[in-house]
Amino acid sequence: MLVSAKDMLEKAKAGHYAVGQFNINNLEWTKAILLTAQELNSPVILGVSEGAGKYMTGYKTVVGMVNGMLEELNITVPVALHLDHGSYEGCLKCIEAGFSSIMFDGSHYPIDENVAKTTELVKLANENGMSIEAEVGSIGGEEDGVIGKGECADPNECKAIADLGVTMLAAGIGNIHGKYPDNWEGLSFETLDAIQQLTGEMPLVLHGGTGIPADMIKKAITLGVAKINVNTECQLAFADATRKYIEAGKDLEGKGFDPRKLLAPGFEAIKATVKEKMELFGSVGKA
Ligand code: 13P
Numbered sequence: 001m002l003v004s005a006k007d008m009l010e011k012a013k014a015g016h017y018a019v020g021q022f023n024i025n026n027l028e029w030t031k032a033i034l035l036t037a038q039e040l041n042s043p044v045i046l047g048v049s050e051g052a053g054k055y056m057t058g059y060k061t062v063v064g065m066v067n068g069m070l071e072e073l074n075i076t077v078p079v080a081l082h083l084d085h086g087s088y089e090g091c092l093k094c095i096e097a098g099f100s101s102i103m104f105d106g107s108h109y110p111i112d113e114n115v116a117k118t119t120e121l122v123k124l125a126n127e128n129g130m131s132i133e134a135e136v137g138s139i140g141g142e143e144d145g146v147i148g149k150g151e152c153a154d155p156n157e158c159k160a161i162a163d164l165g166v167t168m169l170a171a172g173i174g175n176i177h178g179k180y181p182d183n184w185e186g187l188s189f190e191t192l193d194a195i196q197q198l199t200g201e202m203p204l205v206l207h208g209g210t211g212i213p214a215d216m217i218k219k220a221i222t223l224g225v226a227k228i229n230v231n232t233e234c235q236l237a238f239a240d241a242t243r244k245y246i247e248a249g250k251d252l253e254g255k256g257f258d259p260r261k262l263l264a265p266g267f268e269a270i271k272a273t274v275k276e277k278m279e280l281f282g283s284v285g286k287a
Pocket of ligand 1: 023047084085176177178179206207208209210229230231232233
């Protein structure tokens with residue numbers, strides 16, 4: 001059964017580790033992430049962007065697929081199904097479809113509007129036993145065509161949003177979605193520290209987990225990050241493994257064109273990436 005992300009993140013914050021949010025795109029992604037979490041006895045959050053939800057034909061399909069897999073694969077570790085960077089309308093649809101967690105990304109609105117919309121959605125999430133993530137200060141890079149600069153959030157605005165009763169809070173600290181450019185200045189630990197001092201127990205979320213060096217990840221966890229989002233890295237690993245299979249001509253040997261064979265190296269590559277991240281985040285054995 002899907003669970004809200006509240007318990008797993010409160011435990012992670014208190015235990016000084018982070019739970020990974022891995023974004024899903026299809027059946028192979030979902031199966032790879034769920035099996036790895038179960039093998040490592042780790043809690044996990046499946047992230048679904050609005051674009052990925054649409055690609056998979058809608059949120060109801062996603063809920064059906066994930067619930068089916070939890071049962072058929074005997075997944076017993078805590079799993080949350082979470083809308084990533086949701087709009088107000090997207091959040092309403094996911095509540096209706098049976099997600100267990102939502103993110104409302106109101107970071108592009110003026111703070112008053114972000115507060116008003118987040119307040120309404122916190123109420124709805126609570127009524128439905130779901131966790132809710134809010135965002136302050138846009139995360140840089142491009143995700144589903146939304147481009148942000150990688151700004152640092154205002155700690156006082158973070159406090160204002162945290163006080164609305166959200167479950168976890170994403171704050172821009174110089175992080176960027178996708179690959180980091182060579183001239184990236186790194187995470188702003190000063191900002192993160194100031195945010196944690198004002199928001200206390202609130203589990204903080206680090207977006208743009210792809211390509212952040214291990215030492216920065218570890219330091220961010222010591223400063224209150226309890227959820228780390230990873231998307232691009234699984235995509236790169238999948239593409240790389242699939243390209244090698246095809247370049248080696250394996251799809252031309254025997255029944256190598258069978259999608260169950262063709263997609264197998266990419267599937268294994270996602271599993272290896274998720275394992276590496278769970279080990280780095282410290283969530284192994286914490287289910
Ligand atoms: P990356 O694609 O950079 O790993 O970021 C993922 C993310 O933050 C999803 O919200």
